[in-house]
Amino acid sequence: MLFTKLALQLISLSALTAFTLAAVLPTRSDLESRVYPRATELIQSGLVFTIHNVKADTVVDLSAGDNSTITGWSLNGGKNQQWTTLWSGQGWNFQSVATGLYLGITGAAGNGTNLTVASTPTDWDIWHDTVNETNYRVFVPNTTVNWDLWGFGDATSGDPITLWRTWSGIHQTWRFVQV
Ligand SMILES: *[C@@H]1O[C@H](CO)[C@@H](O)[C@H](O)[C@H]1NC(C)=O
Ligand SMILES: *[C@@H]1O[C@H](CO)[C@@H](O)[C@H](O)[C@H]1NC(C)=O
Numbered sequence: 579m580l581f582t583k584l585a586l587q588l589i590s591l592s593a594l595t596a597f598t599l600a601a602v603l604p605t606r607s608d609l610e611s612r613v614y615p616r617a618t619e620l621i622q623s624g625l626v627f628t629i630h631n632v633k634a635d636t637v638v639d640l641s642a643g644d645n646s647t648i649t650g651w652s653l654n655g656g657k658n659q660q661w662t663t664l665w666s667g668q669g670w671n672f673q674s675v676a677t678g679l680y681l682g683i684t685g686a687a688g689n690g691t692n693l694t695v696a697s698t699p700t701d702w703d704i705w706h707d708t709v710n711e712t713n714y715r716v717f718v719p720n721t722t723v724n725w726d727l728w729g730f731g732d733a734t735s736g737d738p739i740t741l742w743r744t745w746s747g748i749h750q751t752w753r754f755v756q757v
């Protein structure tokens with residue numbers, strides 16, 4: 579008798595728990611996971627990657643012509659398309675294998691701000707894309723702006739990579755391939 583009552587209480591408790599959990603199911607943005615260095619992550623400090631735009635399949639390219647312009651370019655095997663990811667303790671730095679310079683921006687972070695390189699490191703936040711977690715988004719820390727291949731992911735080599743407010747376009751998502 580006691581057992582039955584206890585069992586009933588347990589059932590109703592678990593039903594209540596299930597209800598409570600359902601009521602507070604995390605939203606999609608709660609499920610986003612930020613990339614920290616850890617054994618199971620593809621992106622590790624000190625590894626070298628080519629970084630492919632998911633829409634266009636062009637890669638993040640440092641202009642060999644001026645050593646400063648950053649655009650999307652078709653993959654050519656050059657060191658100017660290779661980036662070492664370095665964990666700063668606060669965020670990620672991207673160092674060019676070709677020149678040792680770091681990906682950054684000039685001016686204020688906002689829609690249309692071009693990526694460029696600088697001699698001092700810039701911290702970035704890398705997040706898994708929430709729709710396809712294989713892919714990543716790269717944010718200016720604590721902002722809503724992330725890397726965006728200009729023109730909704732124009733695949734033409736030389737297309738600028740800028741910052742843009744995050745939205746669902748896959749031209750804002752990037753596939754990292756270890757070199
Ligand atoms: C770009 O940097 C590389 C490596 O430092 C150097 O060999 C090359 O001459 C530079 N090119 C220009 C256009 O400054
Ligand atoms: C940036 O672009 C988004 C749309 O992609 C827009 O909603 C937002 O207002 C823009 N921000 C500014 C400051 O213009």
Ligand SMILES: *[C@@H]1O[C@H](CO)[C@@H](O)[C@H](O)[C@H]1NC(C)=O
Nearest residue numbers: 632709710711712713752753
């Ligand atoms: C997720 O992205 C990866 C790499 O870009 C791609 O190979 C895969 O097909 C995508 N998965 C889905 C479900 O779209």
Ligand SMILES: *[C@@H]1O[C@H](CO)[C@@H](O)[C@H](O)[C@H]1NC(C)=O
Nearest residue numbers: 668669701702718719720721
């Ligand atoms: C971003 O926000 C976190 C948590 O509030 C804070 O610890 C960190 O210093 C902020 N980073 C920047 C670059 O403002």
Ligand SMILES: *[C@@H]1O[C@H](CO)[C@@H](O)[C@H](O)[C@H]1NC(C)=O
Nearest residue numbers: 647649690691692736737738
């Ligand atoms: C961004 O770069 C492109 C070329 O790569 C250039 O046409 C454009 O003027 C630049 N935008 C700004 C705001 O400097």
